[in-house]
Amino acid sequence: MPGLVNEKARIVSxxxxxxxxxxxxxxxxxxxxxxxxxxxxxxxxxxxxxHILRRPFSIYARDVQACTVDVLYQExxxxxxxxxxxxxxxxxxxxxxxxxxxSAPARFADSAxxxxxxxxxxxxxxxLFMLAESLRALGCPTDVVLGAQTKDxxxxxxxxxxLLGFEPFCATDDGTYGRAGFCTxxxxxxxxxxxxxxxxxxDYLAVCGPEPLMRIVAGYGAQAGVYTEVSMEKRMACGIGxxxxxxxxxxxxxxxxxxxxxxxxxxxxxx
Ligand SMILES: Cc1cc2nc3c(=O)[nH]c(=O)nc-3n(C[C@H](O)[C@H](O)[C@H](O)COP(=O)(O)OP(=O)(O)OC[C@H]3O[C@@H](n4cnc5c(N)ncnc54)[C@H](O)[C@@H]3O)c2cc1C
Ligand code: FES
Numbered sequence: 441m442p443g444l445v446n447e448k449a450r451i452v453s454x455x456x457x458x459x460x461x462x463x464x465x466x467x468x469x470x471x472x473x474x475x476x477x478x479x480x481x482x483x484x485x486x487x488x489x490x491h492i493l494r495r496p497f498s499i500y501a502r503d504v505q506a507c508t509v510d511v512l513y514q515e516x517x518x519x520x521x522x523x524x525x526x527x528x529x530x531x532x533x534x535x536x537x538x539x540x541x542x543s544a545p546a547r548f549a550d551s552a553x554x555x556x557x558x559x560x561x562x563x564x565x566x567x568l569f570m571l572a573e574s575l576r577a578l579g580c581p582t583d584v585v586l587g588a589q590t591k592d593x594x595x596x597x598x599x600x601x602x603l604l605g606f607e608p609f610c611a612t613d614d615g616t617y618g619r620a621g622f623c624t625x626x627x628x629x630x631x632x633x634x635x636x637x638x639x640x641x642x643d644y645l646a647v648c649g650p651e652p653l654m655r656i657v658a659g660y661g662a663q664a665g666v667y668t669e670v671s672m673e674k675r676m677a678c679g680i681g682x683x684x685x686x687x688x689x690x691x692x693x694x695x696x697x698x699x700x701x702x703x704x705x706x707x708x709x710x711x
Pocket of ligand 2: 675676677678679680681682683684685686687696697698699
């Protein structure tokens with residue numbers, strides 16, 4: 441993995457932004473410059489119990505001028521429940537950039553991606569934001585669908601809105617914001633109607649979220665004949681390709697999500 445660093449990163453802020461959801465901003469000048477959309481870091485935090493291994497997190501956003509990276513994290517278990525107790529000024533360690541990248545910017549350069557649809561479920565909205573930024577910078581019409589359990593959990597909505605200049609298509613399971621129910625119905629609708637900008641059919645679909653969401657959207661993409669990529673957020677131990685804890689079954693055999701992914705051609709994943 442060329443360019444891999446283990447960067448000591450000072451915590452600049454660590455704020456709760458929704459139910460069990462937090463954004464940690466870290467000063468990491470090397471990673472802020474080098475990390476690409478879709479890649480992730482393997483994080484070690486100070487004071488965590490010794491038996492806790494590093495944990496993988498996507499970079500939600502970066503600020504090259506301020507030399508910072510943002511991590512959007514959800515409390516699910518031992519480490520992520522400990523992380524909100526971390527204070528500004530404490531130092532985490534980030535190994536990265538790890539993994540491959542969303543292919544859309546390169547496909548745009550080859551004219552294979554002209555209209556993109558990005559679908560984020562829950563914290564799956566995080567690894568898509570830098571992709572949305574780079575597609576916008578290239579001038580690629582890009583729509584975003586976000587799904588969450590409830591209104592307070594669609595925390596990425598405003599950030600996407602200020603980037604896109606219009607609101608992303610939103611759905612909440614409990615109907616407190618946007619379409620009521622799963623965001624899959626919005627994806628079906630978008631694929632049928634085409635890009636909100638000019639009605640043209642999408643030719644690139646990127647999805648990150650719970651595996652059932654990715655499987656369903658991958659099916660829609662296949663049906664519609666749209667090239668679809670998924671970010672497979674498997675549990676990871678080593679993060680460097682050595683332990684095989686993160687294996688994804690594909691039509692080409694078993695692949696390690698940490699080094700062969702996390703981005704996979706959805707048509708190749710055996711769901
Ligand atoms: C490439 C990649 C990028 C990721 N990006 C983000 C991100 O931006 N924000 C974020 O909040 N999380 C992200 N995750 C998931 C994050 O790594 C896990 O939530 C974290 O490792 C949980 O650690 P823990 O010690 O709190 O939980 P643990 O105590 O280890 O586990 C608690 C529970 O969560 C489940 N779990 C743990 N990891 C995962 C996983 N990867 N998928 C499904 N279930 C899991 C366990 O099975 C268990 O039930 C990412 C994972 C990968 C592989
Ligand atoms: S996490 Fe060890 S091989 Fe992927």
